[in-house]
Amino acid sequence: MSVLTTVPSAPTRRGFLGLIGTAALAAGCGSSSGGSAKKTTRLRYQGSAGSITPPELAADLGYLGPVTLDWVGNTISGPQDIQSAATGQTDFGGAFNGAVAKLHSAGAPITAVISYYGVDQYSYNGFYTLNDSSITSAQGLFGKKVGMNTLGAHLEAVLDIYLGRNGVSAGDVKKVEPLVVPPVNTEQSLRAHQIDVATLGGILRDKALADGGIKALFTDYDLLGTFSAGTYVFRNDFLAKNPDTVHAFTSGVGKAIEWARTTPLPEVVDRFTAIIKKRGRNEDASTLKYFKSFGIAGTGGVIAEKEFATWITWLEQQGQIPKGKVKAADVYTNKYNSFAKAGS
Structure with a gap:
């Protein structure tokens, strides 16, 4: 693992979501390939180093039809990714549904079209401490640093x-300090006592657990069960000008999601590894x-209303958006997804 990377001038706990308002303002005058009269089948996007996204899997499986993906770099976070889509720097981006709702509330002309990550018994985020940590409860987090990939999002x-569920008042919540730590550095930061709690998910979580010496305080699966947590969004002008492209993309990604769900895991991992090697981005697979x-x-990434409603309620309770301003049904649509049309 690499040494801890210090993030200069990290946003305050609630300040990060404020950046979304800036993105919404910029979106009003931003440009995108959807803004021209000519329709497009080329979609610009940001990836993630060392991992495979559902659209990248769909493209490799040949499920996107005439649609091609144009990688323009890697994203640093979900909020940054959807801001890039909102301002026309990319054609689609993905983030935690709460961040999508917040950006929508700020006036950004975006709509979510398909889920791309979530939480289940195999894929979840845990809040981990060292085995000898004295933290055993919510109140034990007072005055402690909790490392996470970004502020104002899922974690x-x-x-x-x-x-809140463990009796901590709104005022006392401020006694807990979320801190931005790059995911690849989070495990080492915990072991070096630079943070008190590490949020770990997916392959980084499993590697840390395999290394030993850490224990879970709680997980989002324990707390909320199975749910889709993040969606891909497009600008509304792109959707209006390129409905066939979005349909091909959304339905192809949905098909890839089901391929990954039903294919033997070793075959999925082999496919991911081959994609990493083939694209030649100097990544560790x-x-x-x-x-x-x-x-x-x-099924196929179809979005459920509760997957936005839960986070809209949280945003309202936190004073991030006015109560009643955002309705879940206004933030997303399943109309481009063939799995929804099939009644799945």
């Missing part, structure tokens, strides 16, 4: 819900062996 929301699931609840 902070789950932390707040955990604290060794952690792919820990992949178990995308965690997506709905």
Whole structure:
């Protein structure tokens, strides 16, 4: 593992979501390939180093039809990814549904079309301490540092819900300090006592558990069960001008999600590894062996209303959006997804 990377001028706990408002304003004058009269089948997007996204899997399986993916770099977080889509720097982006709802509330002209990650018994995020840590309860987090990949997104929301369900008042929540730590550095940061709690998910979680010496305080699966947690969004002008492209993309990604769900795991991992090697981005594919699931609840990535409503309620309770301003049904659509049209 690498040494801890210090993030200069990290956003305050609630300040990160404020950046979304800036993105929403910029979206009003941003440009995208959907803004021209010419329709497009080329979709610009950001990836993630060392991992395979559902669209990348769909493209490799040949499920996207005439649609091609144009990788423009790697994203640093979900909120950053959907901001890039909102401002026209990319054509689609994905983030935690709470961040999508927040960006929508700020006036960004975006709509979610398909789920791309979630939580189940195989794919979940845990809040981990060292085995000898004195932290055993929500109140034990007072004055402690909790390392996570970004603020104002999935992990902070789950932390707040955990604290609230365990009797911590809104005022006392501020005694817990979420801290931005790059995911690849989180395990080492915990072991070096630079943070008190590490949020770990997916292959990074499984590797850390295999290394030993850590224990779970709680997980989002323990707290909330199985659910899809994040969606891909497009700008509304792109959707209006390129409905066939979005349909091909969404339905192809849905098909890839089901391929990963029903194909023997070793074959899925082998496919991911081959994609990494083939695309030649100088990535380490060794952690792919820990992949178990995308965690997506709905068949083919179909979005359920509760998967937005839960986080809209949280945003309202936190004062992030005015109560009643955002309705879940206005933030997403399943109309481009063939799995929804088939009644799945």
